[in-house]
Amino acid sequence: xxxxSDLRAIPGFRALTxxxxxxxxxxxxxxxxxxxxxxxxxxxxxxxxxxxYWDVFTGPESGKFKTAAANSFLIAISAATISTxxxxxxxxxxxxxxxxRARSLSFGLISLPLMVPEIVTAVATLIFFNAIxxxxxxxxxxxxxxxxxxxxxxxxxxxxxxxxxxAYEEAALDLYATKRQTFTRILLPLMAPGIxxxxxxxxxxxxxxxxxxxxxxxxxxxxxxxxxxxAVKRGIQPNxxxxxxxxxxxxxxxxxxxxxxxxxxxxx
Amino acid sequence: MAxxxxxxxxxxxxxREARGWLLLPAWSVLLFFSxxxxxxxxxxxxxxxxxxxxxxxxxxxxxYDQFFLDRGLFGDEPPRIQWTYIAIFWRSIxxxxxxxxxxxxxxxxxxxxxxxxxxxARPLWVFLITIPYWVNLLIRTVSMKFLLREQGPLNDFLxxxxxxxxxxxxxxTNLAVQLGxxxxxxxxxxxxxxxxxxxxxxxxxxxxxxxxASKWTTLRRILLPAxxxxxxAGCILVFVPSLGSFLAPDLLGGxxxxxxxxxxxxxxxxxxxxxxxxxxxxxILLTLVLLLLLAFARQQARAERRS
Numbered sequence: 141x142x143x144x145s146d147l148r149a150i151p152g153f154r155a156l157t158x159x160x161x162x163x164x165x166x167x168x169x170x171x172x173x174x175x176x177x178x179x180x181x182x183x184x185x186x187x188x189x190x191x192x193y194w195d196v197f198t199g200p201e202s203g204k205f206k207t208a209a210a211n212s213f214l215i216a217i218s219a220a221t222i223s224t225x226x227x228x229x230x231x232x233x234x235x236x237x238x239x240x241r242a243r244s245l246s247f248g249l250i251s252l253p254l255m256v257p258e259i260v261t262a263v264a265t266l267i268f269f270n271a272i273x274x275x276x277x278x279x280x281x282x283x284x285x286x287x288x289x290x291x292x293x294x295x296x297x298x299x300x301x302x303x304x305x306x307a308y309e310e311a312a313l314d315l316y317a318t319k320r321q322t323f324t325r326i327l328l329p330l331m332a333p334g335i336x337x338x339x340x341x342x343x344x345x346x347x348x349x350x351x352x353x354x355x356x357x358x359x360x361x362x363x364x365x366x367x368x369x370x371a372v373k374r375g376i377q378p379n380x381x382x383x384x385x386x387x388x389x390x391x392x393x394x395x396x397x398x399x400x401x402x403x404x405x406x407x408x
Numbered sequence: 409m410a411x412x413x414x415x416x417x418x419x420x421x422x423x424r425e426a427r428g429w430l431l432l433p434a435w436s437v438l439l440f441f442s443x444x445x446x447x448x449x450x451x452x453x454x455x456x457x458x459x460x461x462x463x464x465x466x467x468x469x470x471x472y473d474q475f476f477l478d479r480g481l482f483g484d485e486p487p488r489i490q491w492t493y494i495a496i497f498w499r500s501i502x503x504x505x506x507x508x509x510x511x512x513x514x515x516x517x518x519x520x521x522x523x524x525x526x527x528x529a530r531p532l533w534v535f536l537i538t539i540p541y542w543v544n545l546l547i548r549t550v551s552m553k554f555l556l557r558e559q560g561p562l563n564d565f566l567x568x569x570x571x572x573x574x575x576x577x578x579x580x581t582n583l584a585v586q587l588g589x590x591x592x593x594x595x596x597x598x599x600x601x602x603x604x605x606x607x608x609x610x611x612x613x614x615x616x617x618x619x620x621a622s623k624w625t626t627l628r629r630i631l632l633p634a635x636x637x638x639x640x641a642g643c644i645l646v647f648v649p650s651l652g653s654f655l656a657p658d659l660l661g662g663x664x665x666x667x668x669x670x671x672x673x674x675x676x677x678x679x680x681x682x683x684x685x686x687x688x689x690x691x692i693l694l695t696l697v698l699l700l701l702l703a704f705a706r707q708q709a710r711a712e713r714r715s
Contacts, residue, residue, distance in 0.1 A: 148524045148610060149524065150517070150520065152517070153517040153518075153520055153521040154521055156514060156517035156518060156521070157517060157518040157521040157522065159514060160514045160515070160517075160518040160537070160594065160598070161518075161536060161537070163514065163591065163594070164537070164539075164540040164591070164594060164595070165540065166555065167548065167551035167552050167554070167555045167591070168540065168543060168548070168551055170551065170554065170555050170561050171547075171550075171551040171554055174554070174561075182554070183559040183560075225433075226433045226434050226437060227434070229429075229430045229431070229433055229434065230430065230431055230433070230434035232423055232430050233423070233426075233427050233428075233429075233430030233431035233434075234431070235420070236420050236421070236422050236423045237421055237422075237423050237424045237426070237427035237430070238420070238421030238424050240427065246431060246434070246435070249434070249435065249438045249439070249442070249443070250434060250438065252438060252442050252443065253438075253442055255697070255698075255701060256442075256446065256694060256697070257648065257649065257651065257652030257693060257694065257697055258649070258652065258654075259652045259653075259654055259668075259669045259672050259673065259690070259693075260446075260449075260652060260672075260690045260693060260694045260697075261442075261445075263449060263672060263676065263686060263687060263690045264445035264446045264448065264449040264690070265441070265445050266676060267445065267448050267449050267452050267683070267687060268441070268444060268445035268448045268449075270462065271448050271452075283441055284441070286437060286441075287437065287438065287441045287442050290434065290437070290438065306420035306422065309420070309422050310422075313422070319422065319423060319425075319426070322422065323423065341542075344542050347544075348542075348543075348544040348545065348546075350544075350545065350546045350655065351654055351655070354677065355676060355677070365544060365546050368546060368547070368550070369546055372546075372550050372659065376550060376553065376554055380550070381554070384544075384547040384550060384551070387544055387547060388543045388544065388547050391542050391543045391544060392539055392542070392543065394542075395538075395539060395542040396539075399535055403531070
């Protein structure tokens, strides 16, 4: 009967969904297209060209962008590695050690960076570094990034761990494997997709952060987002669109990888 | 083992003895670099300001006094309520609220549409919605500015179609900020609503239809109450980051559309250089957000009990 399925298909909702996707993607597509513009002005279109990509790598500002990119990647790799390690251990402690009283408190602490508005975290971290007299530079940026990367790494890792039944580890223990062997040889390999997914998300979140980095970076230390922000403040230039396109392409690539990895489930 | 069979995987306790060691790194990093900074910020909001940034370790209520009270230009008049900063907070609430409503108007139908697709197609739709979230917020905001600007592609297109005669001035208006926030956090609206609608059992609406309820009645009395927690979660997830956002008002709003985020930023990065005042404004923002989250948690708990 047609009437039964009435509520499942509400007229106009498909159109609104397409509108939603259009809104989400249109600005990104427009910037990508204009990054291939041959013109030196951002308003007129003068045909396709890789001129501005060339400019990003060899132009007068290329040195600044290269240093910023090196900083960004160094911090993102370190922050993702540290936070993923911490998150993997924490997920094991939360999900593989039975019930305990401090569990919801621990979960609250892990998700704290997600609940506090970013600008507040930025202010609090800057003040804290000032109070403990930690010099502002790459190290201060790294510490701040590790903190907000932890919940992003934790979520896919814990989701994956909840999906793995205890039977595999129990079998290993029954066969006289030690706890340590069970952890490294059974649980960790099973966890690999969750860990990779968490690592990639932490990497993207670190690479993308502007607000907190802007507060805790020292004078003269730039990451890609802070360098881009500084340039945009003087007006949107075509080379900024090229660098933005590279960065957004990288983010989309990594998040797609993360999605594919977490989707591949070897235990089912 | 019985534990695994009864309580599912969450009751597994293989590494019980190592629990402390496993949780120690997370606890120490987060206590030291996430919780302690917030406490230190509270302390700084009660200190005396140093003129070029930083603080003098001397107790003072000056920051909160400056926020709430107006004592005249020379500070010797009887205190009246200072509306300047309250107005900035109020504008932020208003802007974040408008962005939330816009997200709800587009996000609810989207979530609903996706949740009613065949089960196999849903993950791909959800993925398409989440991709833009992972793109750098700065780049997305810059893209929005590029699109909306006076000589930008949107105006070019509208002029070309003849819908308008002269370019629309969108950048540097409240609308631009709202659009920027809407664009920044739209995926946050879609995901929780999607989760709620996906859990909804459509047999309930069929039962209602069999009992001669109209489509509208079924929607209003059966479906909406069932998905309300998801809608509330979506609104919170859009409203909270919008409230304290910095990039959208800074890049799209211009000087007249100042929001909390810019007010705070100016105390530390800009010319104002008043750390205790910035800390106090941050504390007030944090208090607002935590109150909202608390109300939200209670609402979710109530909804849980009812079902």
